[in-house]
Amino acid sequence: MLVPEEGIKVLSDEQVATLHETAMRICEEIGLDVLHDDARKLLAEAGLKVEEERVYFDRGFLMEQVAKSPARFTLLARDPAKSHEVGGPTPLWMNVGGPPFASDLEGGRRSGSLADHDTLVKLTHAAAVLNCVQTGAVEAMELDVATRHMDMEYSTIRWSDEPYATYGTSGPKARDGIAMAAIVHGGRGAIERAPGLIGIVNSNSPLVWDFKMVDALFAWAEANQAIAVTPFLLAGATAPVSVTGGLAQQVAECLTGVAMAQLVRPGAPCLYGSFFTAIDMRSGAPAFGTPESIYGVLAGGQLARHYGLPYRGGGGLASSNTVDAQAAAETTLMLWATVLSRADVVLHAAGWLEGGLTASFEKFALDVELLEQFATTMRGIGFSEEELAFDALKEVGPGGLYLASEHTMAHFKEWLTMSPLFTTPDFAAWEAMGSPDTRQRAFQRWRDLLASYEDPGVDEAVDQELRAFMDRRKREPVDPED
Amino acid sequence: MLVPEEGIKVLSDEQVATLHETAMRICEEIGLDVLHDDARKLLAEAGLKVEEERVYFDRGFLMEQVAKSPARFTLLARDPAKSHEVGGPTPLWMNVGGPPFASDLEGGRRSGSLADHDTLVKLTHAAAVLNCVQTGAVEAMELDVATRHMDMEYSTIRWSDEPYATYGTSGPKARDGIAMAAIVHGGRGAIERAPGLIGIVNSNSPLVWDFKMVDALFAWAEANQAIAVTPFLLAGATAPVSVTGGLAQQVAECLTGVAMAQLVRPGAPCLYGSFFTAIDMRSGAPAFGTPESIYGVLAGGQLARHYGLPYRGGGGLASSNTVDAQAAAETTLMLWATVLSRADVVLHAAGWLEGGLTASFEKFALDVELLEQFATTMRGIGFSEEELAFDALKEVGPGGLYLASEHTMAHFKEWLTMSPLFTTPDFAAWEAMGSPDTRQRAFQRWRDLLASYEDPGVDEAVDQELRAFMDRRKREPVDPED
Numbered sequence: 001m002l003v004p005e006e007g008i009k010v011l012s013d014e015q016v017a018t019l020h021e022t023a024m025r026i027c028e029e030i031g032l033d034v035l036h037d038d039a040r041k042l043l044a045e046a047g048l049k050v051e052e053e054r055v056y057f058d059r060g061f062l063m064e065q066v067a068k069s070p071a072r073f074t075l076l077a078r079d080p081a082k083s084h085e086v087g088g089p090t091p092l093w094m095n096v097g098g099p100p101f102a103s104d105l106e107g108g109r110r111s112g113s114l115a116d117h118d119t120l121v122k123l124t125h126a127a128a129v130l131n132c133v134q135t136g137a138v139e140a141m142e143l144d145v146a147t148r149h150m151d152m153e154y155s156t157i158r159w160s161d162e163p164y165a166t167y168g169t170s171g172p173k174a175r176d177g178i179a180m181a182a183i184v185h186g187g188r189g190a191i192e193r194a195p196g197l198i199g200i201v202n203s204n205s206p207l208v209w210d211f212k213m214v215d216a217l218f219a220w221a222e223a224n225q226a227i228a229v230t231p232f233l234l235a236g237a238t239a240p241v242s243v244t245g246g247l248a249q250q251v252a253e254c255l256t257g258v259a260m261a262q263l264v265r266p267g268a269p270c271l272y273g274s275f276f277t278a279i280d281m282r283s284g285a286p287a288f289g290t291p292e293s294i295y296g297v298l299a300g301g302q303l304a305r306h307y308g309l310p311y312r313g314g315g316g317l318a319s320s321n322t323v324d325a326q327a328a329a330e331t332t333l334m335l336w337a338t339v340l341s342r343a344d345v346v347l348h349a350a351g352w353l354e355g356g357l358t359a360s361f362e363k364f365a366l367d368v369e370l371l372e373q374f375a376t377t378m379r380g381i382g383f384s385e386e387e388l389a390f391d392a393l394k395e396v397g398p399g400g401l402y403l404a405s406e407h408t409m410a411h412f413k414e415w416l417t418m419s420p421l422f423t424t425p426d427f428a429a430w431e432a433m434g435s436p437d438t439r440q441r442a443f444q445r446w447r448d449l450l451a452s453y454e455d456p457g458v459d460e461a462v463d464q465e466l467r468a469f470m471d472r473r474k475r476e477p478v479d480p481e482d
Numbered sequence: 483m484l485v486p487e488e489g490i491k492v493l494s495d496e497q498v499a500t501l502h503e504t505a506m507r508i509c510e511e512i513g514l515d516v517l518h519d520d521a522r523k524l525l526a527e528a529g530l531k532v533e534e535e536r537v538y539f540d541r542g543f544l545m546e547q548v549a550k551s552p553a554r555f556t557l558l559a560r561d562p563a564k565s566h567e568v569g570g571p572t573p574l575w576m577n578v579g580g581p582p583f584a585s586d587l588e589g590g591r592r593s594g595s596l597a598d599h600d601t602l603v604k605l606t607h608a609a610a611v612l613n614c615v616q617t618g619a620v621e622a623m624e625l626d627v628a629t630r631h632m633d634m635e636y637s638t639i640r641w642s643d644e645p646y647a648t649y650g651t652s653g654p655k656a657r658d659g660i661a662m663a664a665i666v667h668g669g670r671g672a673i674e675r676a677p678g679l680i681g682i683v684n685s686n687s688p689l690v691w692d693f694k695m696v697d698a699l700f701a702w703a704e705a706n707q708a709i710a711v712t713p714f715l716l717a718g719a720t721a722p723v724s725v726t727g728g729l730a731q732q733v734a735e736c737l738t739g740v741a742m743a744q745l746v747r748p749g750a751p752c753l754y755g756s757f758f759t760a761i762d763m764r765s766g767a768p769a770f771g772t773p774e775s776i777y778g779v780l781a782g783g784q785l786a787r788h789y790g791l792p793y794r795g796g797g798g799l800a801s802s803n804t805v806d807a808q809a810a811a812e813t814t815l816m817l818w819a820t821v822l823s824r825a826d827v828v829l830h831a832a833g834w835l836e837g838g839l840t841a842s843f844e845k846f847a848l849d850v851e852l853l854e855q856f857a858t859t860m861r862g863i864g865f866s867e868e869e870l871a872f873d874a875l876k877e878v879g880p881g882g883l884y885l886a887s888e889h890t891m892a893h894f895k896e897w898l899t900m901s902p903l904f905t906t907p908d909f910a911a912w913e914a915m916g917s918p919d920t921r922q923r924a925f926q927r928w929r930d931l932l933a934s935y936e937d938p939g940v941d942e943a944v945d946q947e948l949r950a951f952m953d954r955r956k957r958e959p960v961d962p963e964d
Contacts, residue, residue, distance in 0.1 A: 002490070002780070003490075008484070008485075010484055010862070015865055018865055018870065022870050022872055025872060026872070026875055029876070030875060030876050030879065030880070031880070032880055033880040033881060054880070109909070204881070206875065206878060206879070206880060206881070206882060207875075207879070207880035207881070208880050208881045235884075235897075235898065236884055236885065236890050236894055236898060237884055237885050238883070238884065239884060240871035240874045240878075240884055240889060240890070241871075241884060241889060241890040241893050241894050241897055241898060242863075242864075242868070242869040242870075242871050242893065242897055243863045243869075243897075244863050244864060244865055244869040244870050244871065245869060245870055245871025245872075245874060245875065246871075248870060248871070248872070248875070249875060278898045278899070279885075280898075280900060280905070281894050281898060281900060282900060282905070282906075283905070283906045283907055283908065284885075285908065286906075287899070287900075287901075287904070287906060289855070289904065290855065290898075290899040290901070291855055291858040291859040291899055292897075292898060292899060295859070295862075295863055298484070299863075319905075319906040320904070320920070321907070321909055321912045321917070322917065322919055323807050324806065324807060324810075324919035324920045324921070325805050325806060325807060325809060325810035325848055325919070325920035325924075326810070326903070326904045326905075326919075326920040327807060327810075328806075328807035328808070328809075328810035328811040328814070329810040329811075329813070329814050329848070329851075329852060329904070329920075330904065331811070332810070332811050332815055332818070333814055333818070333852075333855070336814070336815070336818040354909060355906060357909070358909075366807055366811070370811060370815075373771070373772065373773055373815070376773040377776050377777070380492070380777075381724070381725045381777055382724075382726060383497055383726055386724070387724040387725075387726040387727060388504050388724075388726050388727055388730060389722035389723075389724050389726065389727025389728075389730070390504055390507060390508070390727075390730070392722045392727060393508055393512060393688065393689075393722060393727065393730070393731060394511070394512050396688060396722075397512065397688070397689070398512070398513070398514055398515040398536070398688060398689035398690050399515060399686070399688070400688060401719065401720070402688070402717075402718055402719055402720065402721060402722055402723060403718065403761075403766075407722060407723060408718050408722070408723040411723050411724065412718055412723050412763050415717075415723055415724055415725075415774075416717065416718060416723060416760045416761075416762075416763060416772075417760070417769070417772040417773050417774060418762060418763060418764060418769075419769075419772070421808070422769070422771070422801065422802070422808045422811070422812065423762070423764070423765070423801075423808075424762045424764075424765045424767040424769060424801040424802075424837065425803070426765065427591070427803055427840075430803045435803070435804065437804055437806035437807070437808075438802075438806045438807035438808040438811075439806070439807065442807075
């Protein structure tokens with residue numbers, strides 16, 4: 001067991017208690033702005049002090065609500081065999097989401113398109129180590145911004161039968177996603193029994209819940225969908241410049257979000273989400289792989305468990321503009337932290353580049369390789385007689401060689417990692433090949449992965465209903481609140 | 483605290499017991515070849531069964547000897563303030579050692595030289611995060627192979643006043659190193675009280691102790707110098723193809739080495755050393771960063787603590803031929819494991835490339851950057867009122883911005899990591915700079931580091947004595963056993 005079930009503890013019990021106390025003081029004494037009338041009404045009815053847009057959440061209320069959110073729940077997949085126990089022994093690993101740009105070695109950096117989105121969904125589906133798709137792998141920039149959330153959601157549903165995270169950046173968009181999930185799973189009743197999607201809500205840090213996000217949160221909670229409440233915290237910009245202060249703020253924003261969801265529908269499955277790093281003060285851009293971001297991932301996991309919630313955190317995050325040593329170092333630093341935190345849900349595990357502005361296909365191949373290696377590492381080593389190898393040691397004996405031994409030949413394919421991406425040709429052979437670096441091999445790797453993709457197909461009636469729904473919604477006027 | 487004091491436990495107590503039992507059976511039933519007459523004589527006198535070159539070590543003898551080796555000891559430095567408690571709270575981090583090639587972006591890959599060795603010693607001395615020098619940072623290939631160990635040792639002693647690991651790959655070379663350390667520290671008596679160097683002994687795996695290594699081990703043990711007993715194990719070549727079998731072999735080889743040292747001089751400070759990975763069966767070259775190598779580092783640390791010995795393990799090891807994403811991923815995977823293993827002594831922490839064939843100056847800069855980040859991460863986060871930041875949160879309030887706040891301005895330089903190597907310019911600015919990748923920035927980085935080097939100077943009498951010693955030894959005939 002590489003990591004204990006409860007993850008690595010980076011905070012003492014006393015430090016957790018101090019963060020909790022500070023967060024409660026933030027909620028009670030500073031309060032949060034909730035820019036959603038229905039939400040404020042509901043919170044006032046629940047007995048909270050509300051002054052104009054400011055809501056003061058008291059700790060008794062918060063902890064009572066948070067306790068209603070389950071520690072585990074089943075997330076449905078289109079292929080029932082791929083439905084997943086969130087909060088169970090294995091995490092959900094997803095592709096990147098949100099970038100406006102796509103990039104690959106041949107096509108260069110470009111505006112994202114639906115074709116790129118389809119490709120990223122197919123790559124995610126084809127990569128065995130990824131078991132969940134995130135809609136919005138790249139923005140389909142050529143499509144109408146008012147309706148493209150549906151085209152991307154359809155791309156996710158059509159090209160993969162794995163569980164998925166929905167797009168929903170507003171109430172109406174969230175409701176479209178819910179309607180599509182209901183079609184996939186045979187009606188709203190089915191997805192109300194077990195969620196058919198994960199929605200992500202970000203508070204507008206510091207300490208603001210804006211209308212769109214609360215509206216999406218309400219939509220998902222009403223439908224009993226999974227909600228990852230994830231403050232997007234950048235120390236020095238949207239959070240104090242100290243990790244400690246940022247964590248206290250994270251607790252305040254997470255728990256108030258979870259509490260609102262529980263108020264709408266007690267038992268709605270919520271996750272404690274952490275997206276926490278600092279900005280690079282030289283550029284103002286978020287920095288990943290830094291000690292601050294590593295602490296953000298690790299402490300977030302510990303806090304999630306403290307509050308009895310599944311944990312969304314970490315990812316293959318990198319700041320670098322290209323798939324170079326910096327990108328790999330940042331990503332590996334973050335993924336190690338993610339694994340050590342025992343995150344339950346990992347967005348942006350593959351393909352994230354340039355601080356999330358670009359979905360890179362070569363980065364995707366690199367990340368999948370790293371995730372495969374972590375998965376093998378997490379499985380641990382075996383202690384069978386054959387693995388203890390006393391007989392092999394005796395047979396080969398002092399001064400022998402294991403290269404061609406029977407024991408080696410029988411087991412090397414199963415027991416040794418031979419990375420298709422990380423290779424070790426000798427220097428002269430490598431020079432003769434034109435000194436290819438990782439990017440060039442990664443280009444080949446994602447193309448091989450894409451070639452291995454098998455279309456899971458889709459039920460024809462479901463497909464027609466999805467298309468009919470989208471056609472109808474595209475003819476309707478755009479919601480003015482959206 | 484990122485990592486518990488006893489490191490991460492990847493093996494259960496039962497698994498440790500199983501490895502121990504298997505290792506004891508290897509020592510008792512298979513035995514090891516000891517190709518050194520004096521050693522076999524000593525071992526026979528201690529009551530062990532010896533048949534020709536094969537020695538059968540029984541567990542009672544082994545555990546009795548191992549118990550004599552201290553869990554902590556002080557390693558002297560030329561600057562007494564830099565003397566280090568090995569086995570104490572902080573590890574020793576060293577530069578790469580052993581490569582025949584040096585490489586940098588401007589000079590390309592070339593045969594190592596004494597000038598390159600001097601530069602690597604200076605870089606190690608200048609890098610605050612490295613606190614120990616390894617002689618043989620690169621082989622001074624232009625010098626006489628019979629005597630260049632002294633030139634390289636002099637380079638280490640002259641250009642740094644930190645503790646160091648000696649070159650010694652044979653008895654006579656080890657004795658030269660001891661003589662030089664004695665000169666540095668004012669006589670053999672001084673370094674017999676506390677060791678002036680660390681020697682590395684590698685068994686000739688599987689299960690052979692060859693003459694040269696045992697002879698070096700004898701020399702160091704007689705002089706009470708520190709000895710890192712480190713089997714060089716490659717699963718599928720010099721060890722069974724299973725990690726578990728390799729670990730059992732590692733225990734057998736380590737403990738027999740430690741036992742021999744204790745027989746020579748009870749209490750001689752020994753380390754449990756792990757250099758364990760698998761070969762890439764496609765090329766026969768060692769692969770680093772793989773799950774097998776990560777387990778090798780982590781399990782090695784747990785076994786060292788089980789036997790009450792300080793741990794030498796891990797490093798910034800990579801297989802890649804160039805400083806690309808593969809090199810950074812492999813290195814970061816290995817360094818995370820090294821940190822988690824709580825290694826006490828880390829060789830090859832900076833500059834290792836191409837499976838150890840090349841000392842790369844750009845890789846050195848990359849590794850130093852990673853080590854700095856790990857050091858910051860390991861320090862953890864503070865919980866002062868200022869760091870909890872409640873007042874800052876109250877002042878900025880919901881919807882505010884921390885960018886220009888007083889709290890941010892007062893603390894960002896101290897609390898946020900701004901990597902000189904990992905930068906985040908926006909894409910357009912980065913393109914305008916010519917799209918520099920990490921290698922190009924690393925080239926600038928090591929040159930800046932070198933420019934910051936300050937010569938610690940050396941006592942003139944010591945310097946003259948060292949030179950006189952080397953001159954005399956270079957005139958003597960080469961030892962035929964060397």
